Amino acid sequence: MRLATRRKLLQASVLSAPLLWTFLFLFLPYMILTTYSFYEKKFPTFVPAFQFGNYYQLISDPQYYQVIFRSGWIGGLTAICALLLAYPFCYFLVFVVKSARVRLALYMAVIIPLWVSYLLRAYTWKTILGYEGILNSFLVWAGFLSEPTDIFIYNKFSMVLTLTYIFIPFTVMPIYTSLEKIPRNLIEASKDLGAGSFLTFLKVTLPLSMPGVIAGMTFTFCLTSGDFLAPFLVGGPDGFLIANVMITQFGAALNWPLGSALSIIMLIVVLTIISLSDRFQRAGRLDLG
């Protein structure tokens, strides 16, 4: 009995700090954010209210819903590009590379850039793609172009390229893990039963790696659509994503209620995508039996 009480006490003391922190810095801020999203903008700032005007404005004003769609579009394109690069690479690591040491080294080579500043990785692309940038000056110097061109930067291409570069490790990690987990005897069985390499890939390897593909694309999509640095550095005049609009609302536009509503929409979209992707991954896992 005394032991039980002491155990409870210990448990409570271990729990108190994380619980308090979670309440104070996670639960409370999200509640306040939700409250703000119903406030009304009144010059010069805003007043407490309960109305859905901010949400209505976001879905009816083309200025805003276009940004939401664009974020989804750029996020999707980036997720696909990252997948197209990451999948063959992971397949190569798991099924072609024979030495475990080389495999680990190559895998680490993809993960290490995550430790290198994210801002710097975006900045580098600005220096490469810009009008007076390294690529242009190289092409002019080598005689391929007579004068620099502006087709490399400030458009969708430069955004997707930079974002793919930044977030590709997040695609590689889950795909690599899922490919590595595939039992080799399944692949051998498929080949023994007469299926060629391509058919085996299509019918065995690819379906079994789907959980990793879905997880990788989800990560990349969510991270990309919440990014504001790539649009700032290499995006064009119409390249703003949701996060840039949020910054404007909390900064120059001083419309916190609208910014909060936009955050809540983003929160809901991201959480929906994550739970959907979770469900798909679990469905994929069931197939293994």
Added chain:
Amino acid sequence: MNADTTHGNILIANAIKDRRESSLEKISNRFGGGLLTSMSMCVLAFLYLPITVLIAFSFNDSRILSLPWRGFTWRWYEALFANADLQQAIWNSIYVGLIATLITVIIGVPAAFALDRYNFPGKTLFRRFVLLPIALPGIITGVAMLNMFSTLGINLSLETVIMGHATALVSVVATQVFARLQRINRSMEEASADLGAKPWQTFWYVTLPNIRSAIVGSALLAFTLSFDEIPVTFFLIGRENTLPMYIYSTLRRGITPEINAVGTLIILASLGLIILSVWLLHDDRKKR
């Protein structure tokens, strides 16, 4: 089935496989393998070419980042050492990173214990909230905390940035330590308790040595992430800059090779941290 038949079956299977692979299959396999190899090398080049460019141009003797090469110089590094704002920003980042990392460990480790071992009302909700910042874009955490600080009338400063970083990064420490706790053998702790050790003794002498490398590794990761953090910092920063915010504000004015020089130093420091963490983890494994 006896060993002989199994052996025979394998022989037959191999013979069939050999015959099949000797034809078109083999050629296409080799072609496919070559294609895969070259594609993978392209991916690696894609990842490392920009970093190489970043480093190379920190030594180029020209204010404009363009080719052809103008010659080697230390000029941009010398400029860094003369730049007081930048140095202040670096110290601020170290201060923020250290305190934020300390908090993530103090909060994250008990959180991992709670998730692994305790049952309490609202546990699911607790887990969701702790893990939320991993899944969410950092900007939402930043905006939410900005709203709270302004509601409570707290002025923005480096300390609010610390709170923001700690909140966003607790999840990193909590998930890593939680994963380790799930893997360790509980019978050792039970044995320690049975032999009369007090709970803190069991924790200190049995549990902690088992999870130490996970704590150190995730703390190093948390520090690196904090040192590089922008989305949360952006909303919670006061008058003083952290290093990434300083670079960000410099970028508004344009590109300069000084940023390449800072970048090169950051890359070196990150590599140092990676090697340190690998070494610490390796050392830990040898002892066991």
